[in-house]
Amino acid sequence: MARRWLKFVGFMLMLLPWHAHALLTIEITGGSEAALPIAIVPFGEEGVIPPEDISEIIRGNLQSSGRFAPLAKSDLISRPHEQSQVNFADWRLLRSEGLVIGKVSSQDGENYQVQFQLFDVYRGTQMAGKRYQVPVSGLRNLGHQISDLIYEALTGEVGVFSTRLAFVTVQRTADGARRFALQISDADGANPRTILQSAQPIMSPRWSPDGEQLAYVSFENGNSEVFVQQLRSGDRRSVAAFDGVNSAPSWSPDGRRLALTLSRTGSPELYILDISSGELTRVTHNSQSIDTEPVWMPNGRELVFTSDRGGRPQIYKIPVEGGRATRLTFEGNYNASPDISPDGQKMAMVHAVAGRYYIAVQDLRSGAVQILSQQGRDESPSFAPNGRMILYATEQNGRGVLAAVSVDGRIHQRLAESGIQVREPSWSPLRK
């Protein structure tokens, strides 16, 4: 009865002239997660022409992130370098949400003054803007830092353009010998530099949480051995050179311990090594199976690792003090090489389907698995420090290359290539 009455009232209300004043409401569903249009105006240059085109670095970074669709230079209506020169209406017509302008100037070619501004085109407001004074060597890195600021301003997420990658390259020399190198590069793969060369294999580089050190496995002494190397000084030392296998180092979140795989008792088991004291703590006691590739949960209380204790390689979780391991993966008959996202919510892994190996991501709460990569010869997934991308190694034309994919699988990046075999990448933490 009351409902009928309400209906009647509603109908009468509709008949009233002022119902025209009732607010019309339109519902928008769908939408897309497409790249945001953004205008990046080439920076104005004064004085000595800089060796690096900062606005180009920014453009490249934003474009490669897959989150932005920078306007083509030819589409730029005008080329302002200062706010007073900006006519927002023009940029609105181009539907670019953001507008980046800036200037670079230098008197001597040694030190540069750089300034940039990011504008909200629709609202006509500045979203970010800074002035810098950098040596010429810092220009490129400054470009990455500015990219991070822009990215964060527009997406709300931390940018990772100024982070670094570590990976191992393999080169065959003219005499057919293999040369291994441990390299680090900018996050876009550019600007690689070698920190260690060896005729023997180098494996599993891992960044310390402070980004100052790398732990890796080197066979330089004939057997696997875990080293920790200071990046600035190049100082290095062996932290694990036990009998048998010494592999798969992983830094604890506090940076004081390493989780390792050691087979000094016969079968590979997980241990925790206190770096400063050298004290070892065994975590797993399962002589019948291989337990390896440990990674720390962000809370520092559990290790996630690969084990074939179930017959096939699967991923498990175990408390750092040992105890009962919990199986995490149940999809497919091969799941290995886990990495945990900084927020502890997602796990990247190598997931085999029909003999092909893909990078997949599993939601640790729901257990849902999503395959992200396409190649099928993919390995060594490593989360970006913002958790948005997963770096991995794959093969292209029979050659190992680095690639990245967004955790939702929509954005795929191919990193800069140097033409050499690249494997076992690792994404650095954020610069402090």
Next chain:
Amino acid sequence: MKRPLMQNLLAGGYSLLLHLVLVVVLLVGLEMPSKPMVVAQQDVEIVQATMVDEMQIQAEMQRLQEQEQARLDAEQERQRLIEEQLQNTQDQLARTEQEYLDMQQRAQLEAEQRQREAEQEQQRIAQLEQQRHEREQASQMAEQERIAQEEAKRQAERERQQAEQARLQAEADRKAAEQAREKAEQERLAAEKAQQEARQQAEQERQRLEEEQRRAEQERQRLEQERREAEAERERIEEEQRRAEEARRKAAEEEERRRIAQAEADLQRQLQVEEEQRTARRVAGVVDQHTVVIQQRVRRFWIRPSNTEQGLEVTLNVRVLPGGDVGQVSVVRSSGNALFDRSAENAVFAASPLPLPSDPQAAGQFRNFQLIFKPE
């Protein structure tokens, strides 16, 4: 009215004439001395003692008696006339007050006349007495002169007796006159009383009449007043009725006019409502079409941030300029995710200008509307 007075005067005249005749007869009839005497005084008659024979006296007496009788008759006649007069007067008194006054005057005159007559009578009697006395003196002188003339003396005595008888007669006459006078006086008093009474009665009657008249006048006035009041009341009621009728008529007219106006207004309103409904339907159709168009357009420009949790929803208020340009976008209900909210706002800006309907009323609904953004 004058007649009784004339009659009285006439009567008085007759009486006087009779006395004069009597005196003249007495004077002339007697043998006068040869030698005329000088009459020094007219009022004193000197009676010449004359010898008169018995026969002459008897005849004279007879003649006097007859005269007296005639006088009495006259008197009787006069009284009768007076009575008649009184009767008339009384009658007249009853009739009018004015007549009463006349009568009173006349009666007074009459009384005075009578008194004068009585006095004349007395004077005559006195004269007669004087004459008698003179005659006695003459007789005495004759006695002296003619001694013992018994016969003459007796004769004189007889004459004296006769004179006495005449005197007595005169006295009787006088008394009779007195009586008549008293009677007349009584009559007069009676008449006066009667007059008085009549007058009082007339006065009372008059007063009564006046009173009655006054009452009648009062009554008349009262009645007149009542009549006037009744008239006024009637007029008042009529006026009231007229006014009430007028008011009723006006109210009826007003009611009719109002009813007609109401009917017209109702009709107008109904037409308006129908027109509004038609317009509303037409506008609603246009609005629906453009809602879809705008929906599609905004959706095309909506770039959702990736890496956002499920179930986000943001409601925006959008103000559109006449040309369709998006003027102002504000968050009415946030999703809680600033980036998500922003993406929705930017979608609206990017969709600007919005395709507005050409119909102004339909376009009006898009001047300010709400958008709800939700991925699913």
